[in-house]
Amino acid sequence: MQATPTAPSPLDGFDSSAPRTPIVNDFSIQVATANGSGSQTSNNVLMRSIFQMGVPVSGKNLFPSNIAGLPTWFTIRASRHGYIGRKKEIDFLVAMNPESAREDVESLAPGAAVVFDEPLKLDQVRSDLHFYPVPFDKLVGPVCPEAKLRKLVRNMIYTGVMAHLLGIEIEEVRRALFKQFGERKRKAAEMNWGAVLAGQEFAAANLPKTDPYRVQRMEATHGRIIIDGNTASALGCVFAGVTVLTWYPITPSSSLAEALIHYLEKLRIDSETGRRTFAIVQAEDELAAIGMAIGAGWAGARAMTCTSGPGISLMSEFIGLGYYAEIPAVVIDVQRAGPSTGLPTRTMQCDTLPNAVLSHGDTMHPVYFPSSPEECFSMSHDAFDLAEGFQTPVFVNTDLDLGMNNWMSEPFAYPQTPIDRGKVLSPEDLERLGGFARYRDVDGDGVCYRTLPGTNHAAAGYFTRGTGHNDKAGYSEREDDFANNLDRLRRKFESIRAALPAPEIQPREGARIGMVYYGTSRYACEEARDQLSAENGVEIALFRAKAWPFDPVLHDFCASFERVYVVEQNRDAQLLSLMRMELSAESIAKLRKVNYYGGLPLDARTVSDAILAQEQEAAR
Amino acid sequence: MSTAPVKKTNQLGFEILDYRGSKTTLCAGCGHNAITERLIEAAWTMGVEPWRVAKVSGIGCSSKTPAYFLGQSHGFNALHGRAPAVATGAMLANQTLRCVVVSGDGDTASIGMGQFIHMLRRNPPMTYIIENNGVYGLTKGQFSATADIGSTLKNGTPNHLAPIDCCQLALELGATFVARSFSGDKRQLSAILKACMGHNGLAVVDVISPCTTFNDHSGSTKSYSYMKDHEEPIHDIDFVPHYEDIAVEYEEGAAREVTLHDGSRLVLRKLERDYDPSDRLHALQALYAAASAREVLTGILYVEPARENLMESLKVSAEPLATLPEHLVRPGPEALEAVVEEFR
Numbered sequence: 001m002q003a004t005p006t007a008p009s010p011l012d013g014f015d016s017s018a019p020r021t022p023i024v025n026d027f028s029i030q031v032a033t034a035n036g037s038g039s040q041t042s043n044n045v046l047m048r049s050i051f052q053m054g055v056p057v058s059g060k061n062l063f064p065s066n067i068a069g070l071p072t073w074f075t076i077r078a079s080r081h082g083y084i085g086r087k088k089e090i091d092f093l094v095a096m097n098p099e100s101a102r103e104d105v106e107s108l109a110p111g112a113a114v115v116f117d118e119p120l121k122l123d124q125v126r127s128d129l130h131f132y133p134v135p136f137d138k139l140v141g142p143v144c145p146e147a148k149l150r151k152l153v154r155n156m157i158y159t160g161v162m163a164h165l166l167g168i169e170i171e172e173v174r175r176a177l178f179k180q181f182g183e184r185k186r187k188a189a190e191m192n193w194g195a196v197l198a199g200q201e202f203a204a205a206n207l208p209k210t211d212p213y214r215v216q217r218m219e220a221t222h223g224r225i226i227i228d229g230n231t232a233s234a235l236g237c238v239f240a241g242v243t244v245l246t247w248y249p250i251t252p253s254s255s256l257a258e259a260l261i262h263y264l265e266k267l268r269i270d271s272e273t274g275r276r277t278f279a280i281v282q283a284e285d286e287l288a289a290i291g292m293a294i295g296a297g298w299a300g301a302r303a304m305t306c307t308s309g310p311g312i313s314l315m316s317e318f319i320g321l322g323y324y325a326e327i328p329a330v331v332i333d334v335q336r337a338g339p340s341t342g343l344p345t346r347t348m349q350c351d352t353l354p355n356a357v358l359s360h361g362d363t364m365h366p367v368y369f370p371s372s373p374e375e376c377f378s379m380s381h382d383a384f385d386l387a388e389g390f391q392t393p394v395f396v397n398t399d400l401d402l403g404m405n406n407w408m409s410e411p412f413a414y415p416q417t418p419i420d421r422g423k424v425l426s427p428e429d430l431e432r433l434g435g436f437a438r439y440r441d442v443d444g445d446g447v448c449y450r451t452l453p454g455t456n457h458a459a460a461g462y463f464t465r466g467t468g469h470n471d472k473a474g475y476s477e478r479e480d481d482f483a484n485n486l487d488r489l490r491r492k493f494e495s496i497r498a499a500l501p502a503p504e505i506q507p508r509e510g511a512r513i514g515m516v517y518y519g520t521s522r523y524a525c526e527e528a529r530d531q532l533s534a535e536n537g538v539e540i541a542l543f544r545a546k547a548w549p550f551d552p553v554l555h556d557f558c559a560s561f562e563r564v565y566v567v568e569q570n571r572d573a574q575l576l577s578l579m580r581m582e583l584s585a586e587s588i589a590k591l592r593k594v595n596y597y598g599g600l601p602l603d604a605r606t607v608s609d610a611i612l613a614q615e616q617e618a619a620r
Numbered sequence: 621m622s623t624a625p626v627k628k629t630n631q632l633g634f635e636i637l638d639y640r641g642s643k644t645t646l647c648a649g650c651g652h653n654a655i656t657e658r659l660i661e662a663a664w665t666m667g668v669e670p671w672r673v674a675k676v677s678g679i680g681c682s683s684k685t686p687a688y689f690l691g692q693s694h695g696f697n698a699l700h701g702r703a704p705a706v707a708t709g710a711m712l713a714n715q716t717l718r719c720v721v722v723s724g725d726g727d728t729a730s731i732g733m734g735q736f737i738h739m740l741r742r743n744p745p746m747t748y749i750i751e752n753n754g755v756y757g758l759t760k761g762q763f764s765a766t767a768d769i770g771s772t773l774k775n776g777t778p779n780h781l782a783p784i785d786c787c788q789l790a791l792e793l794g795a796t797f798v799a800r801s802f803s804g805d806k807r808q809l810s811a812i813l814k815a816c817m818g819h820n821g822l823a824v825v826d827v828i829s830p831c832t833t834f835n836d837h838s839g840s841t842k843s844y845s846y847m848k849d850h851e852e853p854i855h856d857i858d859f860v861p862h863y864e865d866i867a868v869e870y871e872e873g874a875a876r877e878v879t880l881h882d883g884s885r886l887v888l889r890k891l892e893r894d895y896d897p898s899d900r901l902h903a904l905q906a907l908y909a910a911a912s913a914r915e916v917l918t919g920i921l922y923v924e925p926a927r928e929n930l931m932e933s934l935k936v937s938a939e940p941l942a943t944l945p946e947h948l949v950r951p952g953p954e955a956l957e958a959v960v961e962e963f964r
């Protein structure tokens with residue numbers, strides 16, 4: 001693609017060597033490479049070494065749906081304020097990909113810095129940026145004698161260059177690098193360490209610092225870990241005592257299943273007998289994956305599957321059966337951009353409404369909205385107790401941004417409560433009770449008692465069906481049986497509401513408007529609240545929904561404000577649609593939409609701009 | 621003083637009544653009802669504990685039948701074509717269950733074909749019965765994918781599409797027990813079903829089961845009269861359950877014995893041809909030859925007792941996963957600490 005020539009800059013006369021006020025621990029880096037070039041390791045080392053300097057950091061891999069060759073961008077944001085959402089503006093570009101380099105440089109704001117591969121001659125494109133040419137091919141030769149490996153090792157050179165330019169302590173880079181490679185890849189680590197040093201030394205000797213961006217040691221990351229959401233979700237399942245995983249590979253959920261397999265094999269195989277306390281089947285498709293999970297849940301396993309949008313569509317019929325026949329199952333949906341195949345490697349919150357009411361007929365399913373690795377862990381864990389406690393399929397809606405990117409996180413808290421298997425009758429219970437009716441609401445909470453196949457008692461058996469049934473699980477086409485059962489299922493849903501986590505509410509002095517959001521929109525929304533306050537004097541109270549059905553306090557929140565902005569990463573205002581199902585007409589009239597659906601993680605500026613525009617409109 | 625009549629019980633002390641279910645709602649004379657009867661007899665004879673059985677089915681006339689047998693057992697009438705997944709899941713949860721799946725030709729050969737063939741690859745320990753009438757009964761008489769070319773609907777419309785032979789497919793895809801029978805052949809079907817229950821893997825039985833309402837007419841190749849004229853048993857089957865140690869009388873050289881996993885024995889008496897049930901290729905050839913002669917070959921086509929089943933290959937704990945205690949499924953706090961340490 002031919003790039004268009006740049007128009008003369010308004011900053012003509014820009015002097016990159018003029019001294020500048022340093023900008024400390026508050027900038028974003030974008031590394032542009034080609035997919036499959038091994039840049040991920042370099043980027044993670046760079047991110048981790050900033051983290052080890054005690055500076056809050058986030059990393060986002062914006063990658064194509066391709067194995068190798070297409071452009072990939074990795075953005076790292078350092079923020080002394082602790083903002084870890086995506087920052088729209090790029091302050092520092094590392095341009096390694098000839099395909100995208102010109103376009104990448106042209107999109108920068110004046111005053112940004114660029115480390116680039118010297119032969120690309122990017123410093124001829126614009127004159128209002130700080131340019132740092134690096135001859136990567138010349139530098140990689142001496143540190144990597146094996147020609148085959150040079151393509152991979154040359155990327156580590158920019159980590160060394162950046163460490164020097166930003167003032168990252170080299171010892172932290174070394175620690176991060178050796179951690180990344182692990183003990184078993186010591187040799188590879190040594191070679192890459194050589195590349196870091198080559199980059200650092202080259203920069204020290206040849207690249208006088210002209211840009212204002214600096215890293216300085218802080219104490220804001222102490223005790224934290226760096227982990228991706230999919231691994232965190234997988235660990236939540238392990239410590240929930242998952243026993244059956246049936247799944248079908250799909251981006252971006254495959255790494256969740258793979259992490260789960262890894263940790264189950266590590267932690268749940270009897271060292272003496274070699275027997276496993278879990279069963280994993282990679283199914284032929286998502287219909288079979290959820291079908292096996294439902295079959296396993298019926299027979300008493302803690303069963304789960306994980307998937308993404310297209311898989312959700314295929315699972316729809318089984319989810320309806322699970323709802324109506326009242327069978328526990330946990331479905332972790334790592335959302336990606338849809339509809340259809342959509343953007344398989346981009347993020348979105350586009351299964352909110354579909355999952356809440358998935359399948360035909362009147363169906364409703366609880367949905368958790370984790371926003372961080374800690375919540376991926378705790379909510380994936382809690383979903384099993386909820387599924388078995390209420391005998392119903394439960395969704396955990398994460399997304400690609402949370403699932404596949406590395407995040408700072410507090411260490412995970414060990415579950416404080418014993419595993420809750422719900423209302424299951426034993427042979428002794430049956431003997432004492434003299435029998436049971438599978439769908440009779442004995443306790444008045446809509447949740448009935450069940451027995452598991454294989455229960456050794458003549459009264460244990462019952463017939464599970466997706467067809468109409470009475471409270472003894474017998475086939476019935478009677479209108480009262482059918483309607484009464486649907487009413488009881490609705491009562492059960494109210495019991496579920498009380499068992500879900502309370503929202504996170506952040507009141508605000510002087511706020512006349514509120515903002516409702518969920519999942520990974522959290523970071524952009526919290527930062528937008530601060531932006532609007534600092535820049536425009538607009539104060540906003542925050543409500544982060546952690547699950548559907550909503551906590552009743554949502555009614556009070558919406559009633560308290562003149563307008564309530566509902567921020568989501570989808571086009572059709574899906575959470576807002578769920579809110580409309582529950583709120584009063586007066587509250588519904590206050591709802592305003594803020595929707596982003598471009599597939600990148602939501603950024604604060606997009607939210608601030610959208611709210612400000614609507615506020616100005618309202619003030620007219 | 622009168623003595624009460626002695627009730628006939630099986631080795632567990634159960635009467636045959638304990639293996640019955642609710643009253644059938646299928647049409648009078650439906651082949652499926654006969655299969656239900658044979659299942660009841662087989663489970664009773666084999667001394668299967670009713671509480672240990674999980675009955676799973678899809679959707680269709682055939683899939684209604686689990687309500688009509690083994691009323692004390694758990695049953696699951698699931699989704700159209702999806703019984704294999706549900707049954708596999710149930711076995712993953714608890715491998716001590718005895719799982720019987722009842723499906724139909726629409727359920728297996730059309731909507732559920734994907735699940736059927738992948739179940740064959742996995743070899744889960746269960747009995748899978750296809751009640752095959754070549755027609756969609758519940759939706760009132762459309763062709764299924766097992767209908768033969770040239771067979772007609774009740775209104776005379778001919779079928780132009782080649783049939784899917786589930787036994788051929790099962791053999792091709794590595795099934796470890798493949799049989800075909802006819803719902804009207806009491807003796808053979810009983811022996812086959814008993815053998816299924818002794819098999820330590822997936823046992824697939826395709827049972828031609830005439831539909832008296834929509835497919836028992838002169839244009840049908842799955843009618844009672846067609847089957848009477850075209851059924852070709854490959855052997856006469858004797859079945860000796862594992863708990864009976866009675867020597868079966870048979871002529872040397874005229875019969876072949878197969879010992880199943882649970883110690884039961886199958887005695888296959890040859891009829892006209894030299895049939896070896898351990899030879900997959902031979903079984904396929906016999907099926908192809910019968911199809912071109914417009915015959916329906918019945919009997920145990922193939923049996924491989926020793927192959928590892930799904931649960932064995934997954935190395936799953938013998939205790940049911942469903943009821944493992946917390947200390948076996950939730951690693952301790954030190955395990956979590958160690959994992960978290962990896963990410964510092």
